[in-house]
Amino acid sequence: MKEPVAGKPRLRFPGDRNTPTWRARQEEAKCFAAGVFLAIRNVAAHEDKVPWTEQEALEHIATLSVLARWIEECAVESAA
Numbered sequence: 001m002k003e004p005v006a007g008k009p010r011l012r013f014p015g016d017r018n019t020p021t022w023r024a025r026q027e028e029a030k031c032f033a034a035g036v037f038l039a040i041r042n043v044a045a046h047e048d049k050v051p052w053t054e055q056e057a058l059e060h061i062a063t064l065s066v067l068a069r070w071i072e073e074c075a076v077e078s079a080a
Contacts, residue, residue, distance in 0.1 A: 001026060004079045011074040029070050036067055 004010045
């Protein structure tokens, strides 16, 4: 939710930033991304073999797809 600073651009959803819906979506996407990183990416990166079934792996891919779709909706804001 912070403004961008030099070297730290921000991803922003389109829409009216003064609405509770926009603020909630922005904050929840940040939390979702952090959770995905910790729960899926870290396991895959730090284990020799992931303990996921094929179905679980497909669900993780779907989760990453949702995150990627949200990122595509966003615009990058950089400091002036």
